[in-house]
Amino acid sequence: MDIRMETVPPAQRKAKPDEKSLGFGRIFTDHMFVMAYTADRGWHDPHIRPYGHFSLDPAAMVLHYGQAIFEGLKAYRGEDNGIRLFRPQANLERMNRSATRMCMPTLPLDTALAGLQVLLKVDSDWVPRAQGATLYIRPTMVATEAGLGVRPAKEYLFFIILSPVGAYYPEGFNPVKIFVTDTYVRAVAGGVGEAKTAGNYAASIMAAVEAQKQGFTQVLWLDARERRYVEEVGTMNIFFVLGDRVVTPPLSGSILPGITRESVLQLLGDWGLAVEERPITIDEVLAANQRGELREVFGTGTAAVISPVGSLHYKGQDCLINGGKTGELAQRLFNELTAIQYGRKADPHQWVLRL
Structure with a gap:
């Protein structure tokens, strides 16, 4: 046309x-x-x-x-x-x-x-x-x-x-504080969670407002049925570095299939890192942190590209991650993706369209 x-x-x-x-x-x-x-x-x-x-x-x-x-x-x-x-x-x-x-x-x-x-x-x-x-x-x-x-x-x-x-990180690439809600849910399998539809965002506002009033940056959503399994964080997909493995929840119908998520998975494969797309509970995450196995947590999305998580707040308890500092993998992924996006580095997967 x-x-x-x-x-x-x-x-x-x-x-x-x-x-x-x-x-x-x-x-x-x-x-x-x-x-x-x-x-x-x-x-x-x-x-x-x-x-x-x-x-x-x-x-x-x-x-x-x-x-x-x-x-x-x-x-x-x-x-x-x-x-x-x-x-x-x-x-x-x-x-x-x-x-x-x-x-x-x-x-x-x-x-x-x-x-x-x-x-x-x-x-x-x-x-x-x-x-x-x-x-x-x-x-x-x-x-x-x-x-x-x-x-x-x-x-x-x-x-x-x-x-x-403006720049998403005007004051530097700093970790965020996340509130884990088991009161509100974002979506349920069989619903429209995997679609980028306006109603999903309307449903998220109350939890986000309450979290921000308490000084948190974003909300970590759990599954709607059991309220145990991690799904998304704010408007981003989420990743956990457990020992030498990178774990992210699978696309089960209630999670938005992020473009940045897909790109991160490709890069992790390119670098030879072990990746698991599997269900993971908030209890597993917190237990891994207590054992010293949880090395990093980060979100992925268009706005931030990579958003390192410095702490999780769940049921009145704060869980400090990596000493509240940005992890090495989150920093590497951010550097790699932004270098490709701005044309500072080769684009082996032909992701970039130049006008």
Whole structure:
């Protein structure tokens, strides 16, 4: 499909923000990519347009029945001034899996990826140059058909917006404090936990707010049935280094299949490390720490890339991990992935798409 262009005149474009105070998700670029779907026409009218409001009917089905999915990825400006994307095809493929689970139409991947690349070229000046800062990319699909009654909608809108964001670790690569909740659950096998759908994030807010009030950075989720098995941490997948083995929970239907998780597993295999994707209980984790076998814990995700965990708080007790310091493997993985993303190092798996 041809991509129609409607751009903001140069003189009317926004002033670029101070890259030292970007924060996350507060500032948006001049343009967005939009594409519509109707049951009779399929996907049509892909176009670039000025960033701005949408008009939705009060009966739009996304507002009532929650058919909303999204993705998150980043564009990186390298030292050579080149702009790179990290595994964008994998993000769009995962979005299609989310769409299938939510009874939404799958995207034409070639058109969606082409639209993203055109959008990035139009707004290329928004890709930050400051160390560690990036351009966050948010592809989203929502049901727009007006009507009440629980069923799949017949009309949808797909759009991509861009937001320059600051370095995730402006003060250094420091471990975080995690609260382990056995009161709230994120998802259950057979539900929509493996889909990147808006409702999953709404369900997580209360636990996150309560944890933050107590001084913790994120929440570690346990399984919904027995509330013993580790699942995810915040919006990240989680890994444990037990002796000479790296353990991470399996994708059992209630865990989001992270792109960074998959990349970490590939790197660990490349380096010849023993990896186990298996169920692991919070009791096993704490017992291993008491025996001195728990060497590291870290999360993986688009925003942080790698997030070392310095302590776990469970049932009123604090569990200090690796003396509260960043582990060697977490640091190595962070260095390797960011070097690939910014073009400082060879990309043996062809993960990077350069504009």
